[in-house]
Amino acid sequence: MRRPARRIGTLGDVVVLGALAAYAIPFFWQLLTSFKPEAELLRVPPLLPSRLTLAHYRVVIEQSLMPQALGNSLGVATLTTLLALVIGLPGAYAVARLPLPGKRLLLLAIVASTAFPQIATVSPLYLLMRALDLRDTWAGLVLVHTSFALPLTIWLLAGFIREVPIETEEAAAVDGAGLLGIFRWVVIPLLAPGLASTALLAFLFSWNEFLFAYTFTVSGASRTVPVALALFPGVFEVPWGDIAAASMLASVPPVLIVIVLQRFLVRGLVAGAVKE
């Protein structure tokens, strides 16, 4: 009785996995395209190339803006994440633990700003960037990205801080630790997984962001990966192979995060939606 059931279960597993692998075909197809010889790109079928080539990657790395854009994105996303955490962590602690006047209103404002459409502030921010001479700089992008990553950061961190049993903090206070000491020695260590989840989501947000990056950047000095990809140049024909290679490079950090840090990613995603 038991055995056939298990076999059906395994078969079901394989079917589901197969279906989900098929779901990722758009990605794998682009991956394959990025290694296909130029001459075979537009001749489909056959689906599989006769040989694999690195030519597209060579073009992207040697002749396009992509390497610079990867550096810009890495810098902007890292700085955005750090800034959002540095500003957001004390804020989240205050929201989660301290009695504040007007706390409900503040929370409402934070939730509302996570729903804020970027298009609503892009025109004044453009004027602001121009007035402050921040167009086409990392600093400008980091600032506007932080303004969107910050509400999310506070929202997530406040939830994670509430999960830390308040008794541990009280015990530390009894032992004579000040607010800073409690923060450094009790809250932060217990909060580490939550901090990781939050940081990942902030990083991904900044890495993927397009509207602001497209509007506030002018040159290779600050163009991020999505912008460089959207503006990928073609002279006479669309360079499908080069675009495929460039989009694979643009996907490296997100893909690594999904594969290596999936646990933290899922935890952050779910926490963001479930907390009241």
Place this chain on the structure above:
Amino acid sequence: MLLLAPTVLALAALTVYPGVWVLWLSLQHRIPIFEVSRFAGLDNYAFLAVDPRFLNAGRATAIFTVASVALEVVLGLTAALAIHAQRGGRRLALSFLLLAWAMPAVVTAKLFEWLYHPTAGLINVALGARSLNWLGDPGLALPAVVLADVWRTMPFVAVLCYARLLAIPAELYEAAQVDGAGRLATLTRITLPMLGRILLVAVLFRTLDALRAFDIMFVLTGGGPAGMTETLTVYAYRALFQTLQLGFGSALSVVVFLLVMAVAWAYLKFLRAGTTVAA
């Protein structure tokens, strides 16, 4: 209070202040290249009421939002149930899904532009060497954009539902089994009701995102062909930065903003009402 000061300062400077500024801009005629800058009152909004392009953008936004959110919820729920029923390989299964979600939307647009290629695109090949012009045909472009967006964001719904499924106490299922409930009864009487709330949350998040979606249509079709995929956000962006009508574009942005806030408010009311009934 000191702990919150940097947050309040940052949000005030980069969200609230521009939010008020955009309202002010929307009341002006401002076209920098012609050095036009004067107060216009509600002219920009009055123009919207008779602007066929605005109505068209509203239509595209409505179709895009309803179609993609509906598909995402149905597919995401199905995927979550399927992964939950798996005994092994759940992590790998989730990876395939999250891959689609984690990439920049611009990459998704490039992926699908290639899949939709009229002669060499995988989709036409799979359809038996048809030569449908997915992104150039006015009847196909919006469905094509919806499909790309669903591919990218369905995993979000799936992950939320899957996490909720893991949290349903096993005793409920055991009790159902004891009562002799079949698979269908278990699904409709236990699983789906337990998922109700998280589905509402997922629909809220996805609706807000769909209303302000920009990257996917801007890169994939640029709003074309013939404005078929030009949503309110794309129209606003083009008015602001392509035809450089800072005042009029800001009025469009304000409309998107109000739309998003109205939907968020309505959902929150609905959610809260649902909670009271459940309690």
